[in-house]
Amino acid sequence: MIMLTPSSGFIQRTKKLFLSEQANQTQLKEFARRNAANALSVANMVMGMASILCSLNGHRYAACWLVLIGYLLDLADGAVARQLDACSALGAKLDDFADFTTFGIATALLLRTHSLLDNILCMCYVMSVFIRLCFFSSGIPFMYRGLPCIYSSAILACTSLLTGGNMQALRVTAIAMILFMVSQGFYPHDRVLESQAWKKVVYAGGVAMVFCSSFPPACVYYLLWSVSYLLFPTALWSRKV
Numbered sequence: 001m002i003m004l005t006p007s008s009g010f011i012q013r014t015k016k017l018f019l020s021e022q023a024n025q026t027q028l029k030e031f032a033r034r035n036a037a038n039a040l041s042v043a044n045m046v047m048g049m050a051s052i053l054c055s056l057n058g059h060r061y062a063a064c065w066l067v068l069i070g071y072l073l074d075l076a077d078g079a080v081a082r083q084l085d086a087c088s089a090l091g092a093k094l095d096d097f098a099d100f101t102t103f104g105i106a107t108a109l110l111l112r113t114h115s116l117l118d119n120i121l122c123m124c125y126v127m128s129v130f131i132r133l134c135f136f137s138s139g140i141p142f143m144y145r146g147l148p149c150i151y152s153s154a155i156l157a158c159t160s161l162l163t164g165g166n167m168q169a170l171r172v173t174a175i176a177m178i179l180f181m182v183s184q185g186f187y188p189h190d191r192v193l194e195s196q197a198w199k200k201v202v203y204a205g206g207v208a209m210v211f212c213s214s215f216p217p218a219c220v221y222y223l224l225w226s227v228s229y230l231l232f233p234t235a236l237w238s239r240k241v
Contacts, residue, residue, distance in 0.1 A: 051070070
């Protein structure tokens with residue numbers, strides 16, 4: 001009996017330690033599940049802030065690419081949240097802040113010059129993104145009004161890269177994007193990643209284009225992807241497989 005008592009105590013302590021480690025692992029997995037999409041939103045915001053700094057320091061090429069990487073992250077965060085059943089009010093707010101940073105301020109700075117009219121255009125673009133984010137809901141499931149700001153941002157960034165920052169092309173594109181964002185046309189809500197498996201393959205191709213390709217093919221790829229969403233809002237993109 002004298003020998004068994006310390007032995008049984010050691011076994012009990014080992015069991016408690018093992019159960020405690022299991023509980024900690026479970027809590028860690030749950031934390032990761034709940035915050036995976038939030039981490040993508042924060043990463044999107046970081047890309048936007050980095051793009052702002054690049055624009056202010058005259059690195060327009062890097063600023064455009066950071067916006068496109070933010071575009072990828074934003075497309076992914078909503079799909080990840082729904083896949084992991086981790087949608088939350090906090091996640092929605094983080095997503096809105098990240099979108100306004102990357103697709104509002106950072107994208108508008110791509111239009112910035114020393115001209116007063118260009119600066120006014122920057123402010124108009126930021127305001128149109130603000131309006132788009134505040135009044136996006138249409139009351140129809142999986143639909144909203146106005147072109148999503150991520151697509152207008154991608155089109156502007158690609159235009160800047162493909163034209164070498166030609167301001168005439170950027171001004172015309174920005175005005176068109178502002179009109180599309182504040183319009184009352186219907187667009188599908190995240191159907192690109194929610195319900196059609198082949199579009200997820202397209203998304204993976206976009207990731208490969210960013211990290212493994214030279215910039216002209218990648219820009220054309222994203223430009224076509226975004227313009228196709230713009231031109232076929234209710235027919236092609238909202239069709240269920």
